[in-house]
Amino acid sequence: MWQVWLLPALIVVVSVLLSVPTGFYLAWIIDGRYKPPRWLRLVETRLDTGPQNWKAYAVALVLFNLVLFVVGFVLLSLQSVIQFLNPDSKGMLAPTTIFNTVASFLTNTDLQHYSGEQHLSYFSQVFVIIWLMFVSAGVGFCALAAVIRGLRGDPHMGNFYLDLWRVVVYVFLPASLIMGVILMAAGVPMTFDGAQKVAPLEGGEQTIARGPVAALVPIKHLGTNGGGFFGANSAHPFENPNALTNFLTCVNILIFPMSLVVMFGRLIGNIRQGLVIYGVMLSLFVVMIVWGVRWDTLAPNPAFTGLPIDQGLGNLEGKEMRFGTSAGATFSAVTTAVTCGSVNCMHDSLNPLAGLTPMSGMWLNCVFGGKGVGLINLLFYLIIGVFLAGLMVGRTPEYLGKKVEAREMKLAMLALLVHPILVLGPTGLFAAKDWGNKATNNPGAHGFSEILYEFSSASANNGSGFEGLGDTWGFASQTPEDKSAPPPYPYSRQWDIATGLVMLLGRFLPIIAPMAMAASLARKKHTPFTSGTLRTDTATFGFVLLGTILLIGALLFLPAAMLGPVAEHYGPIPFGK
Amino acid sequence: MFMELTPWLPALFGLGLATMLLILAFIVACEKV
Numbered sequence: 001m002w003q004v005w006l007l008p009a010l011i012v013v014v015s016v017l018l019s020v021p022t023g024f025y026l027a028w029i030i031d032g033r034y035k036p037p038r039w040l041r042l043v044e045t046r047l048d049t050g051p052q053n054w055k056a057y058a059v060a061l062v063l064f065n066l067v068l069f070v071v072g073f074v075l076l077s078l079q080s081v082i083q084f085l086n087p088d089s090k091g092m093l094a095p096t097t098i099f100n101t102v103a104s105f106l107t108n109t110d111l112q113h114y115s116g117e118q119h120l121s122y123f124s125q126v127f128v129i130i131w132l133m134f135v136s137a138g139v140g141f142c143a144l145a146a147v148i149r150g151l152r153g154d155p156h157m158g159n160f161y162l163d164l165w166r167v168v169v170y171v172f173l174p175a176s177l178i179m180g181v182i183l184m185a186a187g188v189p190m191t192f193d194g195a196q197k198v199a200p201l202e203g204g205e206q207t208i209a210r211g212p213v214a215a216l217v218p219i220k221h222l223g224t225n226g227g228g229f230f231g232a233n234s235a236h237p238f239e240n241p242n243a244l245t246n247f248l249t250c251v252n253i254l255i256f257p258m259s260l261v262v263m264f265g266r267l268i269g270n271i272r273q274g275l276v277i278y279g280v281m282l283s284l285f286v287v288m289i290v291w292g293v294r295w296d297t298l299a300p301n302p303a304f305t306g307l308p309i310d311q312g313l314g315n316l317e318g319k320e321m322r323f324g325t326s327a328g329a330t331f332s333a334v335t336t337a338v339t340c341g342s343v344n345c346m347h348d349s350l351n352p353l354a355g356l357t358p359m360s361g362m363w364l365n366c367v368f369g370g371k372g373v374g375l376i377n378l379l380f381y382l383i384i385g386v387f388l389a390g391l392m393v394g395r396t397p398e399y400l401g402k403k404v405e406a407r408e409m410k411l412a413m414l415a416l417l418v419h420p421i422l423v424l425g426p427t428g429l430f431a432a433k434d435w436g437n438k439a440t441n442n443p444g445a446h447g448f449s450e451i452l453y454e455f456s457s458a459s460a461n462n463g464s465g466f467e468g469l470g471d472t473w474g475f476a477s478q479t480p481e482d483k484s485a486p487p488p489y490p491y492s493r494q495w496d497i498a499t500g501l502v503m504l505l506g507r508f509l510p511i512i513a514p515m516a517m518a519a520s521l522a523r524k525k526h527t528p529f530t531s532g533t534l535r536t537d538t539a540t541f542g543f544v545l546l547g548t549i550l551l552i553g554a555l556l557f558l559p560a561a562m563l564g565p566v567a568e569h570y571g572p573i574p575f576g577k
Numbered sequence: 578m579f580m581e582l583t584p585w586l587p588a589l590f591g592l593g594l595a596t597m598l599l600i601l602a603f604i605v606a607c608e609k610v
Contacts, residue, residue: 055604055608058604059601059604062597062600062601062604063601065597066594066597066598066601069593069594069597070590070594073590073593077586095585095586095588095589096585096589098586098589099589099590099592099593102593103593407610410610411607411610414607414610497589497592500593501592501596504593504596504597504600505596505600508600508603509600509603512600512603512604512607513603513607515607516604516607516608516610
């Protein structure tokens with residue numbers, strides 16, 4: 001039985017060990033201490049528009065994304081017209097699928113209301129999907145760099161364009177190239193030839209989809225993007241061929257979000273501050289994995305109770321046995337803790353309580369979290385923790401020598417409340433209407449979980465799907481009247497538009513408010529450290545921070561959890577009857 | 578097909594742009610907090 005813990009333990013230990021040198025490397029890059037070759041320096045000089053205050057930085061960030069939205073929308077709209085890299089003649093996508101896909105990849109969410117091998121040309125995969133995977137990951141990273149500069153009291157937030165260039169070219173590109181070569185050696189395809197027709201032994205003809213998969217998969221994980229080349233994502237043997245690639249995938253997902261905490265400590269010149277945050281995040285992460293494995297790999301599937309099925313290996317429904325029995329539950333914790341969204345098992349098939357693991361990862365959204373934004377999310381929990389602890393012990397709340405006052409608290413609360421509003425509001429609306437009830441594959445509590453999961457994933461910019469929802473329209477030609485093609489799901493338009501808007505708002509609002517908060521702190525006079533200062537670099541404060549996260553998280557999301565996974569766990573079988 | 582979809586495409590394109598502009602306005606709102 002101990003063997004089920006081997007994979008999760010190995011993933012955590014290796015990722016933690018690698019995160020230290022990687023964090024130091026990231027700090028070196030983001031602080032501009034790396035001296036690139038002359039031709040790259042020329043590019044940097046052209047991109048550097050000078051130091052930006054928080055508003056200029058935020059405006060540059062949003063305007064850059066607005067341009068990406070326009071370009072992505074136009075390119076996807078023209079998919080059927082662009083014959084370049086379209087060997088399988090993919091047609092035009094439905095308008096709401098285009099809107100949802102662009103919003104999804106622009107925001108690093110990668111929620112997929114389409115199936116890559118079925119609906120996208122190679123041109124769309126390369127010039128919309130992969131391109132957005134690189135820059136959207138870079139944007140989150142830049143936002144964190146700006147916040148850190150504010151917290152350490154820099155007179156300006158840096159330069160957005162220069163930061164983005166450095167992150168994409170000096171971090172993501174080399175890392176993706178190395179990982180791409182490893183994946184190709186493991187058998188992941190990298191070709192622009194169209195799908196292959198083969199004759200299987202039982203006769204007939206089988207179409208095997210392929211494409212530039214090895215170009216997409218590394219940045220899918222390193223950038224905590226998560227959108228698969230294939231609909232089955234990392235459960236597909238062409239994306240994740242064996243147990244070794246599965247292990248490497250998990251490390252790839254974790255490495256940068258973990259390293260960013262080390263980078264934070266390094267950049268603010270106080271590694272202990274980073275260590276406290278790292279400890280809190282790691283504790284939550286380990287609990288998430290243990291909970292998932294305990295309730296899925298070490299528990300039988302309740303739906304099979306009484307049937308002549310040996311459940312000694314736990315709940316095997318929806319799992320890929322190539323990776324090992326605990327790989328699905330472990331992956332579900334990894335991919336949702338850091339808002340990656342890649343999947344190697346079907347989350348809809350997790351046992352009800354194990355389903356809480358991915359959901360809580362997305363609800364808290366700060367257990368290492370997405371590239372850059374996870375740590376930003378934790379920082380506003382931290383500011384709230386500092387404020388509460390300061391009130392409790394009667395000391396002026398301070399963080400990094402700057403007083404935390406009303407303005408910072410308002411901005412922190414603003415950033416904090418966006419996420420639950422975007423999750424719970426639309427979930428309530430869709431659960432009350434046919435848009436939700438008639439789109440779910442399951443009745444009762446499990447159906448509610450499918451709706452709740454979808455909006456949690458969209459708002460947290462995670463992108464994984466619980467699945468079981470009818471939310472795909474696909475090609476524009478797939479109208480209900482067209483009997484030659486599978487009809488679109490009746491409420492796919494509502495899902496496309498609603499989750500598209502949630503992703504856009506859930507991405508940028510919680511980035512902007514903390515930037516304003518960091519700039520506000522930067523403007524304040526440094527308060528000298530005295531015996532009356534509330535220390536934030538101790539284990540005691542780590543417990544305060546942990547308590548703040550758990551308390552706020554429980555207050556916001558526990559009622560919804562009761563209606564979904566918990567009700568399902570205690571409910572009758574078959575569920576929801 | 579492209580022509581049939583013209584009402585939807587610009588509407589959704591506009592919706593995306595409007596959302597991004599709203600986010601830009603949020604920057605101003607944060608400054609005023």
